[in-house]
Amino acid sequence: MSILLVGLNHKTAPVELREQLAFSEAELPTVLPLLVDGDILAEGLLISTCNRVEVVAVTRSDVNRAVESVKAFLSNYRRLPITEYAHALYRYVDREAVRHLFRVASGLDSLVVGEPQILGQVKEAYAAAVRAGTVGPILTRLLQRTLHVAKRVRTETAIGASAVSVSSAAVELAKKIFEDFRNTTVMLIGAGEMAELAVQHLVSDGVGQILICNRTPERARELAVRFQAEAVPFEEMTQHLARADILLCSVAAPEYVVRRDQIAQAMDVRRHRPLFLIDISVPRTVDPQIQDLENVFLYDIDDLNQVVRSNLERREREAARAEVIIDEAVTEFMKSLRSLEVGPLIAAFRHRLQDIAYGEFQRHRRRLGALTPEQEKVIKHMLDSIVNKFAHPAITKFHQIARGDSSDLDPALLAFWHEAFRLGEKVESTRPPEKDSTEL
């Protein structure tokens, strides 16, 4: 048994390829049972987002055969010859597969490091597989662990803490000036697409009042209706400047639309309460000299881009810390997985020995003549005792292997035990029921 992860992502495959292999959520209930036939793959789920298509599975047989079966499934289902995408595929087994899944769910493998959506997508993929009945004990355990690790990464590192787009960076900065947006007024100068985007951001953060000032009054009114804002005629901009706590300027104009003297005057009127000025127009339409005014914070598009860049760098640094958390979690998970594997082996081994002992007892029983219940009890006790003493060193060793963190459980070792003691075969016996099988 192995955990296998086969897939491609934004680093290995261009979007044209990714979209050809993608699966929609609606497809999953029909697709998953085809992928997980129970013969080669025992359990499986499919993560399909715009940046990745990945199959996470528990193999029953040889890993290479399992990989071939996943490829065959993708090719057949998507009618895409394997040669078209083989170069983009990666495969991870066991420890590396677990690590990759942990990294994906934590946003470390994302295009924008630390983006939060991927966790939800992993959750959905898992839920779909649960509904389709293609997850078993191992994937259940793995996915629960994955969600836990991703949550830990999110709370213990600042990987998703800072804004990585211009509009969210602007909102983030605004929050460092005004704690609570409910009492703040935003004024838009220019009502282009950029401004619209920014307003959406601000509205979702609960901004108090919105003023829209645009050269074409129709557009201003249209937006005003949509965002329950107040339209201000372009000619009256100056009178309304003092009302704004956040001023967002995105107009195309050859000269400065917002001049220093206008803002200086507005600041007097608003008694020098802080003013956040964002100029996302290129060329700039807010006089850069305004930056010298006290309690005015002017950011142009370059400043915001700089913020985004440094936030991305910060995320990279946090990602290094996240890798440490993931490392720990992978080791821990592999350990718990081994005990999951070793449990049935130990049980099978004990049952086998008991079967043999009780089988022999049964065979020779008649020749012993009539036994008193007392005598029978003593013999059974003796059989159990022999089995236990015989099994004890081997079982202890198995537990040691399961607890140790040296290497993964060797499949060859497993195969050896199965073969040496014919663990799969049935033997006629009067072995007592399971009561003590979990004793050790």
Added chain:
Amino acid sequence: MSTLLPGALILYGLGLVYEAFLILRRRRMLAALALGVIALGFVAHTAWLVGVSFRSGRFPFLTTQEVFASLAWAIIVYYFLLHARRQTEVLRLFVFPLVLLFLMVAIVSSRTRPLPEQLEDLLRMPALPLHVAFMMFAYAAFFLAFVAATMYLVQERELKRKRFGAVFQLLPSLSTCEALSSRSLVVGFLLLTLGIGTGVILIRRSDPIFWRGDPIIILAILTWVVYLIVIHYRLMAGWRGRKAAILLILGFAVTAVTFLWARLFGHII
């Protein structure tokens, strides 16, 4: 008894270090532990003050040791009454170092102080504890206002420079800093006014001539005038942001300097 104050110091120190670790490393584990350790320190601190009061039969505010231990206590009480509910754990990183410093001063400084006999009457007046409490909490409030104003200036500078480090992420927004400092400013000023009022009554009942020219009176009046000016500019002239913060910090500096001066040369505190 003698181990209570160092005990409180150590517990506060541990609480602070752990809190700093939680805040700086963004850990959430056992966040209550830091508060628990600090609370334990506070119990030891309070027990010490109560013990001293019982032994001497008066409010603990005469020796250098008592003054600093009481001030540290007032700052902690004020902080937890007014600020702990807001999301300003980071404020503790600024408040507790001063508390630690005060306790250290308290531990190493003198335990006795020869008192002029004119004070004997005063110490027996029932209104004295009230006056002392007003003054202690006024200073505590001014200290918090000073901390918040400093945070404002640091955050403002970061926003102007447009380079954001760990400090920027850590500090609250400008509006929060401003709200914290102006609230504490007003509270402190009200307490100071009440403190001066009760002080005047006390002095008139004891021996007015004895007090003539005592630094403590100059301190009180100077502090009151300074904060009156700060409040005037803030509320009446509408000074906001940077200038208001600078003014507040200057006000606190004047208070701190005169406080030490009064402490060295005055009859009481």
